[in-house]
Amino acid sequence: MDELEKYLRELEEYLPEEEEDYLNNNMRKRACERAFQLASENLLDICNLIISEKGFGIPTDSKDSIRKIAENGVIPGSLSARLEELVGFRNLLVHQYGRVDDSRAYCYPNEESKDFYEFIDIIDKYIELEAGRSHK
Numbered sequence: 001m002d003e004l005e006k007y008l009r010e011l012e013e014y015l016p017e018e019e020e021d022y023l024n025n026n027m028r029k030r031a032c033e034r035a036f037q038l039a040s041e042n043l044l045d046i047c048n049l050i051i052s053e054k055g056f057g058i059p060t061d062s063k064d065s066i067r068k069i070a071e072n073g074v075i076p077g078s079l080s081a082r083l084e085e086l087v088g089f090r091n092l093l094v095h096q097y098g099r100v101d102d103s104r105a106y107c108y109p110n111e112e113s114k115d116f117y118e119f120i121d122i123i124d125k126y127i128e129l130e131a132g133r134s135h136k
Contacts, residue, residue: 001120004046007039008116011109022106029102033093036109039116040090043083046123050074062087075122082115 014031016022022029047065051057056072059065063084070080089108093100 001046001123004039004042004116004120007035007042008113011035011039011113015106015109019103019106023102029105032109033100033105037090037093040087043116043119044087046119050123050126062091074126075119079115079118079122082112083119086112086115 011032014028014035016025016028022032044062044065047069048059051059051065051068054072056068059068066075066080066083066087069075070077075083086108089104089112093105
């Protein structure tokens with residue numbers, strides 16, 4: 001969780017307030033895209049740890065990792081749908097790098113970072129609840 005928050009802080013630090021500043025600075029663009037990618041991968045790692053620990057089955061792909069924790073009541077379905085889109089965008093960044101719309105790449109992290117933070121809050125509560133159950 002700390003690592004995920006670190007990547008989100010980096011993304012916020014690298015992402016300029018003005019889209020034009022983003023579009024005209026390739027180094028800043030790449031730094032933002034990489035921080036977004038790492039945050040997304042970290043989110044998936046957290047999902048997969050929960051899936052493994054709880055025996056929720058083997059995910060077929062990254063979006064299925066998110067679906068599995070939603071199906072098992074760890075996160076709400078509404079957040080699951082948004083996180084699946086977020087991971088889809090991460091896949092686009094990683095696998096179709098040259099075809100990414102830079103304006104979308106600027107807007108997406110700006111608009112969707114709240115979903116990362118909602119995920120963190122829910123998982124923190126989930127961990128506390130699970131810890132309380134194991135002490136009984």
